[in-house]
Amino acid sequence: MPAQARVRQIALSLERLRWLPHFAPGPLVAVNIPSFRLWAFADASLPDRAVLVAPVIVGRAMRTETPVFIGAMRYVEFGPYWNVPRSIARNELLPCLTRDRGMLARDDMEIVDGDGRVSTVVDDATLAGLGAGELRLRQRPGAKNALGGVKFGLPNAMDVYLHATPARELFERTRRDFSHGCIRVGDPAALARFVLRDVPEWSPARIDAAMASWDNRFVSLPAPIPVVVFYTTAVVDSGGQALFLPDIYGHDRALAGALARR
Numbered sequence: 452m453p454a455q456a457r458v459r460q461i462a463l464s465l466e467r468l469r470w471l472p473h474f475a476p477g478p479l480v481a482v483n484i485p486s487f488r489l490w491a492f493a494d495a496s497l498p499d500r501a502v503l504v505a506p507v508i509v510g511r512a513m514r515t516e517t518p519v520f521i522g523a524m525r526y527v528e529f530g531p532y533w534n535v536p537r538s539i540a541r542n543e544l545l546p547c548l549t550r551d552r553g554m555l556a557r558d559d560m561e562i563v564d565g566d567g568r569v570s571t572v573v574d575d576a577t578l579a580g581l582g583a584g585e586l587r588l589r590q591r592p593g594a595k596n597a598l599g600g601v602k603f604g605l606p607n608a609m610d611v612y613l614h615a616t617p618a619r620e621l622f623e624r625t626r627r628d629f630s631h632g633c634i635r636v637g638d639p640a641a642l643a644r645f646v647l648r649d650v651p652e653w654s655p656a657r658i659d660a661a662m663a664s665w666d667n668r669f670v671s672l673p674a675p676i677p678v679v680v681f682y683t684t685a686v687v688d689s690g691g692q693a694l695f696l697p698d699i700y701g702h703d704r705a706l707a708g709a710l711a712r713r
Contacts, residue, residue, distance in 0.1 A: 452695075457685070460695055463703050464685040466710070472521070474677060478645070480524065481679045482613075482634055484509050484517055485696040486686060487627040489613075489636060491645045495677070499689075503645050506637035508616070508627045512699050515631045519682050519702075522605035523675035524613075527643055529661040529668045530592035531602035535560075536610065539631060540588045545581050548573065559591045592665040600662030601639050603646065605678050613678075615639035615662070628699060634680070649673055 474495035482489045491503035510517035535544060548554050552573040555561070562570045562577055564586055570577065580586035590596050599615025609632070616635040621627060629635075636642050640659060647653040650673060661668060684696040684703055698704060 457695055459707060460685040460703065463706050463710075464683040466706065467681065467683055471679070471681070477674075478676045479679065480613075480642075480646075480676060481681065482507055482509075483686065484519070484680065484682045485684050485699055489634075489642070491642065501689075503638070503641050505641060506622050506627065507613075508621055508629050508635035508637075510630050510632040511628050512701075516628075516700050517630070517632050517634060517680060518609050518611060520607065520609070520611070520680055522607050522611075522678045522680070524603055524605045524646060524678050525672055525675050526604045527646060527670045527672070528602040528604060529600065529670070530665045531596065531598045531614070532592060532667060533590040533597045535588040535590065536631070537584055537587070540581060541584075544588060545578070548581075549578055559593050559595050560588055561591060563587050563589055592667050594665075596665075599635075599639060600665070601643055603636075603639075603642065611680075613639075613642070626697075626699070646672060646676055 476494050476496045479492045479495035480489065481492070487507055487509060489503070489505045489507045490501040492498060492500065493502050494500070544554075555571060555573050562572070562581070564570070564580075577586060581588065594617065597616070599617055601615050603613040605612055611633055613634045613636050618629075618635075621629055621635075622637045640655075640662060643658045643662070644655050647658065647670065650670070653670065682700065682702050684698050686694050686696065688694055
């Protein structure tokens with residue numbers, strides 16, 4: 452790789468850092484998409500002292516890319532329901548359900564109408580209602596649930612959040628862009644302990660029990676925690692080693708073009 456290409460990656464990473472706001476002292480969670488990694492900091496003013504580093508899975512390149520944004524984590528949901536986004540229901544699950552109506556029961560799913568009434572009946576009328584968007588699909592808490600044992604809520608217009616996953620084998624991959632846009636966390640129990648560390652009644656043992664019980668429960672955080680989902684292909688590890696990452700979403704290419712035109 453020519454040195455000039457690495458210089459460009461560093462310059463683009465510095466440009467992106469220039470866009471970030473100043474974060475007040477306090478907890479911060481950061482995810483770098485090309486790194487497939489999450490960091491949690493007890494104090495945002497000390498970014499070289501992460502108290503948690505964990506692998507993540509992000510959205511698929513060119514299909515369902517995870518957006519770059521800054522959110523605020525406000526709650527933890529143990530034993531979450533997965534409310535299937537309409538695009539996934541229409542494009543992926545509805546064709547399968549039309550061919551195999553027994554899929555609903557096998558995958559612990561149910562159908563919910565606009566008034567919140569729940570049904571497990573799959574017939575022509577419900578299939579039509581799902582296709583028209585009048586009904587929606589959701590998956591009950593349990594071992595098959597796509598969100599695993601815990602969800603970390605940071606309300607935003609894109610409906611992106613962090614969660615656990617039953618597909619643990621995917622964390623063994625080097626490149627981990629497999630999701631529909633949300634961020635799957637490799638050590639969700641550790642992240643839950645971090646965000647609930649100032650809530651005395653939520654001990655590590657209680658967190659582990661809540662994740663294993665599949666009982667649906669919301670826990671509001673004492674104060675929102677900033678979550679930064681960013682994108683940089685040049686980083687420095689804890690030992691001071693420069694690391695250069697693939698431009699999986701093509702954001703470097705787009706930014707370089709924009710700066711050149713300017």
